[in-house]
Amino acid sequence: MEAAAGGGCGSGPSLLLSDGEQQCYSELFARCVGAASGGQGPGPAEAARVASGTASAAAGPVADLFRASQLPAETLHQITELCGAKRVGYFGPTQFYVALKLIAAAQSGLPVRIESIKCELPLPRFMMSKNDGEMRFGNPAELHGSKVQIPYLTTEKNSFKRMDDEEKQQETQSPTMSPLASPPSSPPHYQRVPLSHGYSKLRSSMEQMHPVPYEGRQPLVQPEGTSFGVSGAKPLRHQASLIRSFSVERELQDNNSNYPDEPWRITEEQREYYINQFRSLQPDPSSFISGSVAKNFFTKSKLSIPELSYIWELSDADCDGALTLPEFCAAFHLIVARKNGYPLPEGLPPTLQPEYLQAAFPKPKWECALFDSYSESMLTNQQACDLNGMEKTSVKDMADFPAPTQDVTGDDKQALKSTLTEALPKDVPEDPATPKDSNSLKARPRSRSYSSTSIEEAMKRGEDPPTPPPRPQKTHSRASSLDLNKVFQPSVPATKSGLLPPPPALPPRPCPSQPEQVSEAELPPQLNRAPSQAAESSPAKKDVSYSQPPSKPIRRKFRPENQSTESQEPSTAVGGPASGATVKPHPTVQKQSSKQKKAIQTAIRKNKEANAVLARLNSELQQQLKEVHQERIALENQLEQLRPVTVL
Amino acid sequence: MAVCIAVIAKENYPLYIRSTPMENELKFHYMVHTSLDVVDEKISAMGKALVDQRELYLGLLYPTEDYKVYGYVTNSKVKFVMVVDSSNTALRDNEIRSMFRKLHNSYTDVMCNPFYNPGDRIQSRVFDNMVTSMMIQVC
Numbered sequence A: 001m002e003a004a005a006g007g008g009c010g011s012g013p014s015l016l017l018s019d020g021e022q023q024c025y026s027e028l029f030a031r032c033v034g035a036a037s038g039g040q041g042p043g044p045a046e047a048a049r050v051a052s053g054t055a056s057a058a059a060g061p062v063a064d065l066f067r068a069s070q071l072p073a074e075t076l077h078q079i080t081e082l083c084g085a086k087r088v089g090y091f092g093p094t095q096f097y098v099a100l101k102l103i104a105a106a107q108s109g110l111p112v113r114i115e116s117i118k119c120e121l122p123l124p125r126f127m128m129s130k131n132d133g134e135m136r137f138g139n140p141a142e143l144h145g146s147k148v149q150i151p152y153l154t155t156e157k158n159s160f161k162r163m164d165d166e167e168k169q170q171e172t173q174s175p176t177m178s179p180l181a182s183p184p185s186s187p188p189h190y191q192r193v194p195l196s197h198g199y200s201k202l203r204s205s206m207e208q209m210h211p212v213p214y215e216g217r218q219p220l221v222q223p224e225g226t227s228f229g230v231s232g233a234k235p236l237r238h239q240a241s242l243i244r245s246f247s248v249e250r251e252l253q254d255n256n257s258n259y260p261d262e263p264w265r266i267t268e269e270q271r272e273y274y275i276n277q278f279r280s281l282q283p284d285p286s287s288f289i290s291g292s293v294a295k296n297f298f299t300k301s302k303l304s305i306p307e308l309s310y311i312w313e314l315s316d317a318d319c320d321g322a323l324t325l326p327e328f329c330a331a332f333h334l335i336v337a338r339k340n341g342y343p344l345p346e347g348l349p350p351t352l353q354p355e356y357l358q359a360a361f362p363k364p365k366w367e368c369a370l371f372d373s374y375s376e377s378m379l380t381n382q383q384a385c386d387l388n389g390m391e392k393t394s395v396k397d398m399a400d401f402p403a404p405t406q407d408v409t410g411d412d413k414q415a416l417k418s419t420l421t422e423a424l425p426k427d428v429p430e431d432p433a434t435p436k437d438s439n440s441l442k443a444r445p446r447s448r449s450y451s452s453t454s455i456e457e458a459m460k461r462g463e464d465p466p467t468p469p470p471r472p473q474k475t476h477s478r479a480s481s482l483d484l485n486k487v488f489q490p491s492v493p494a495t496k497s498g499l500l501p502p503p504p505a506l507p508p509r510p511c512p513s514q515p516e517q518v519s520e521a522e523l524p525p526q527l528n529r530a531p532s533q534a535a536e537s538s539p540a541k542k543d544v545s546y547s548q549p550p551s552k553p554i555r556r557k558f559r560p561e562n563q564s565t566e567s568q569e570p571s572t573a574v575g576g577p578a579s580g581a582t583v584k585p586h587p588t589v590q591k592q593s594s595k596q597k598k599a600i601q602t603a604i605r606k607n608k609e610a611n612a613v614l615a616r617l618n619s620e621l622q623q624q625l626k627e628v629h630q631e632r633i634a635l636e637n638q639l640e641q642l643r644p645v646t647v648l
Numbered sequence B: 001m002a003v004c005i006a007v008i009a010k011e012n013y014p015l016y017i018r019s020t021p022m023e024n025e026l027k028f029h030y031m032v033h034t035s036l037d038v039v040d041e042k043i044s045a046m047g048k049a050l051v052d053q054r055e056l057y058l059g060l061l062y063p064t065e066d067y068k069v070y071g072y073v074t075n076s077k078v079k080f081v082m083v084v085d086s087s088n089t090a091l092r093d094n095e096i097r098s099m100f101r102k103l104h105n106s107y108t109d110v111m112c113n114p115f116y117n118p119g120d121r122i123q124s125r126v127f128d129n130m131v132t133s134m135m136i137q138v139c
Helices: A003-011 A019-037 A043-052 A059-068 A074-083 A093-107 A155-182 A191-206 A214-215 A223-229 A233-246 A249-258 A267-281 A293-299 A305-315 A325-339 A354-360 A363-380 A384-390 A393-400 A410-420 A438-444 A450-462 A484-488 A495-499 A510-521 A531-547 A549-559 A561-584 A587-592 A592-641 B025-046 B091-114 B125-136
Strands: B003-009 B014-019 B055-061 B067-071 B079-085
Touching: A019 B025, A059 A074, A059 A093, A074 A093, A267 A325, A293 A305, A293 A325, A305 A325, A305 B125, A325 A354, A410 A549, A450 A484, B003 B025, B003 B091, B003 B125, B014 B025, B014 B125, B025 B055, B025 B067, B025 B079, B055 B091, B067 B091, B079 B091, B091 B125
Parallel strands: none
Antiparallel strands: B003 B014, B003 B079, B055 B067, B067 B079
């Protein structure tokens, strides 16, 4: 291994490594390469791969190693670019060594340039306590104590200073990383950081379900961990989780590198995350997401539209314009992969086929798993976010409720839990903590249909503080003598019915309007442009005006179109509000509470304003009517003149 | 089998046009463009009957000395035009129909994609592959 790596090292022309450096780097490289395949692949295969000379270190351990160097992220990016790994796409031996040299340069305080590596540099230092994985890295021969590996080239002074700096950096890094690890819960779900958010959330709430894939990375670590005598195992674990949440794309690689088609395999955690996202769009996991919903969702990933279109083509296997759960997972996975730089495949990889996805993660299994996790989360963490993340589909609607009503219904929940313990469905018998959804399950075991949610919602409503009765609108519920309710209900076909209700209240007023209406009907055709429609719509408008005086602008707009109709309106409208106004005060004075009194008074005020406006309208229209009359007379005169005069 | 395949939108602009790069593609574009008149003629001729009963496959639109042009219209007035080499006498009507059917199916798949806005150029790789398969059979 060493020889091969050394041979690989020799191929880098611009790189001059001292013996110590060579040894260290080759060791590191071998470990990085080994970490990718170690523990999974057979030994000979690994050796063969390394020996082929074209070995490339997987980005995962390399990234972790780099981060263990305590350099800021920008520097690491610069280093990655400079060493050519971005260009080439992988960390070959040359790139790796150049990168290590650059890290050493950066750690010594030199600028990250190619020229820096030409001079004599100390070995790069990697903070061992950062991660269980990193403990394997670095120069084992130089190991001092449990915290820091001190390369032999540096002076003691530097090393101690570094130790302090690294400690501080460690602390400062964790807060800087944690915001990345827990991004805002706003729509951009798609940056790899929100993916890590999902991961970290899952992690925090599912302590028992320790991520299985991580085991794959750590088997080598465990035996060696003890030898390094790690003192802070707990903070390591925490930081490891932070690191992992930060380097989620590397996780993708690592976890999937166990399998032939590496990046296209969905891990358990990813699957959970996708399922949760699916639920946020569509509560029923056996149903599908429509195209437009999915489009909006995936557009937030900020990938280009052609790419999204292609991803859709790949994932929507049955081409029905909708995504079922496996199709959605496949699409999401492709998007995540694309965001992390993987080129999109030509065809849907076998591990992303819907049948495969359904078989690999059969529904009941993960339902149970999620239910377990849900109950655990209920026990451990009663935060709304967990509920949102973990609830089954039947309680999807309730997920919206728990946030505001969490505290209120805390007691109810407990009561529910106790009462519904017996009523648990058979497939989850071991869960003592029955969340609210078990109530629905009691009604319908294992049903995830919408009807179950209605039951829960009804229950919820019973639990909630009773919502205030619908505010009395300006429907004048008390003014029963004037049955204005009838006025408002039929809004559109309110031709006759609209006219009828006001008249009973004030018989005298509508009567003059009736003959007026009749006279207007005899107006010259130019005024009766759309008589019936206008007649129909005007009462409707008038009705609207009762309930919503602010709708006046609508009527004003209506005015230029139809003069004749408006002239009808003010006459009847004036009658209406007046009647309303007269009838209103009596019940008001007698029965209303102060609040409703105020409401009615504002209504009165508004109606008075409406009155004033209508009266003005009326006068204007009367004016126009007069003018039109005059025109008519003039026209008739002309007609008389033009008629052939019978001259005798 | 086809030398050139084009998908024309309802407003008579091309959504997709592709020809085998043997010759000057402009010629094929011109042929497709002129064939649109024939398509419209056929549609309007049949338009007297109920539109539903109109068959989608229009058949041979017009033959030139080197090529034959076939047409197909969907119910949404999206036209498929296919130019076939005249020397390929083995090509029968049924085969042309089946090719148009495949085209139509692929086109509906493209439409199902929510990221595709009707009226855009078709940039679907799946559609491209299908068209390539239809065109490569000749060469």
